[in-house]
Amino acid sequence: MKAITYQGMKNVKVKDVRDPKIENPDDIIIKVTSTAICGSDLHLIHGMIPNTPKDYIIGHETMGIVEEIGKDVKKVKKGDRVIVPFPISCGHCWYCEHDLWSQCDNSNPNGEAGAIFGYSETLGGYDGGQAEYLRVPYANVGPTIVPEELTDEQVLFLTDILPTAYWGVENGGVRIGDTVVVLGCGPVGLLAQKWAAYMGASRIIAVDRVEYRLKHAKQFNDVEIINFEDYDNTGEYIKDITDGGADVVIDCVGMDGKMTGVEKVETLLKLQGGSKSAIEIATQAVRKGGTVSIVGVYGARYNAFPLGDFFARNITLKMGQCPVHSYVDPILDIIKSKKIDPTDIITHKLPLNKGEHAYKIFDEKKDDCIKVILKP
Template sequence: MKALCWQGTNSVSVENVPDPKILNPRDAIIKITSTAICGSDLHLYDGYIPTMQKGDILGHENMGEVVEVGSEVKNLKIGDRIVVPFTISCGSCFFCQKQLWSCCDNSNPNAWMAEKLYGHSPSGLFGYSHMLGGYAGGQAEYLRVPFADVGHVKIPEGMPDEKVLFLSDIFPTAWMAAENCQIEPGDTVAIWGAGPVGLLAIKSAYLQGAERVISIESVEDRMRLAREAGAETIDFNDEKGVIELLKEMTGGRGPDSCMDAVGMEAHGTS
């Protein structure tokens, strides 16, 4: 199959690689129908994440059609369309039982690497370095999904990929940020950044009860998209300064909660 492979810092290429195979009875193989490029992929591309190896397959925002299932996968069948989350979770460990899927104790076979760097290992992740499992990603024609009976989202017949692909990672990222704001009806929420996650954070804030959302950005096209999503906007480069403008817009009180959706590769912001 063809797959997008990491070749080194600032270097990726499409290569012919072996098709994935069922390795464990809880695996499934899906034929990728849609996949997205995440801002997190820039961390790999720009060389910020250690333990990448030449030839690693990228991609963690994936969906597709099930073409093969392991013997212990009882809730999927060939032909099902599913969205697969970024995180790989066993479903039965201490953290999974508390629905803290990204902390799964059992899905990262290289946990010792992550512990050495971070102090504690998160779950395994698709296409995201060997310290986080060394799993192949989904920017490819096929993908092996470990613990395939946990975490997937089945897609109803007739619903197009573009309506559901963002359930894999980017929309849950924005939604959880809004949840962490503990938004109450009538709240004003300020969001730094109006890229894809920031725009979804605007939508998430309104869905969770915010009355006003203020988007702070420096790129005019993104500010326009933020306004189209229902937010008021502040130009980050305005000479008055963001803090003063937020005070002016909220009667001196400031927003009730804030989200940072700027991203690790941003420059010139401090």
């Protein structure tokens, strides 16, 4: 089969690779109908995720048709159309039983963190879904059948970014009448703005430096927009225009934010886990006693992390990988009721064999690219 493979720093290739096979009795194989490039995939090709070998198949936002099933699979059958949550979860460990699916104790043989499709040996070593076929383990737990009347584009994001954005807003405790700042207008940030409005926020401020993404946020989500390049201290500016800060700040940026020169050097030397620019804006943009919800992916330890600023202002920090499994069915109902339309973020639909081009325009923010869907 063909798949997008990691070849090194800023280098992916579409290659012919081995077809997946049933390895355990609760595995399935799906024929991929749609897959997407996630912002966190860029962390792989930027060299920020360790233990990613050459020729490794990447990608964790995937759906398709069940092609083959193991003998113990009961949840789905051959021919079913399913989405596959990005965390790989066994369903019966303490964490899965307590809805912390992304922290599964059994799916990752290589460390304490839970496993993720296509996201390095450190996070399980499982092949990713930017391919023609995908092996899905623990198939009685993860895959969810989706209604035929809904298009792939309507449901594909249930695999990751739609629940992640929802969880980030919910984790922030957004309530009716709140002021919410969303840092980042990539796919997760744009969806977080939609969910903040859905949950009743009265004022939503979107922050980015890419003008076409800010324009999209304004046009489709009707939010206030701020280009952080326009201000010496964006956090202080937000504090001023909100009379003391936002109730909730949602960081949808993570380690790929704008780096200082020092951070660039330290990151290359593995002394720093990437940028902390979004965190630094959040320290000042949130009101005293407010909440900062972090869904952007961060890496290793960070020098000069502004912990004292948070402590001094009684800020609550919440963060982590979304336990997607808990959110798939509720959000699917919301999509079916047409209360949320996630499809406006899709700017490009390309064949899988154009994967190298797709990564380039997504990474380099060319051709007004926000979200790419690939069709094998």
